[in-house]
Amino acid sequence: MHMESLHDLFVNELRDLYNAENQILKALPKLAKSCSSEELRQALEEHLEQTRGHVERLEQIFDKLGLKARGKKCEAMEGIIEEGKDLMDEDLEEAVLDAAIIESAQKVEHYEMAGYGTVRTWAERLGCHEEAELLQQTLDEEKEADDKLTQIAESAVNLQAMGAGR
Ligand code: FE
Ligand code: FE
């Protein structure tokens, strides 16, 4: 695809994120089902709800830009999810499995944070202020989800995982 402007690159990354979010929508329920920590399951389920909102915000943005909401396969998200699945397929002790779920979920969040931070900044630069505002809202929710996962890991899951296999 020929891209000659920052605007083209901006749209390209919005499409990548749109596809990534849709992949996450499919993957999160399986992760949530595998949790043994109730707190972790709840956090993932809440984030699944938020992720539906992220998809909708991107659709609003495509609409504002006069474009059809269309994704472009995000190879990176496919890889992150694939790696997580491979890890889940290993024979993990319950408490260790929860630590692995947090590991995978935080890789997803960090990838999203990088993408949303970039498109938010480009949107501002391009004078797309309403789009920038919507992207900032999603970025804030990704950060909150990531912080919540850190808190669950540090307050409970890592300790339980340390106790496993002794
Ligand atoms: Fe998201
Ligand atoms: Fe991507």
Ligand code: ZN
């Ligand atoms: Zn997310």
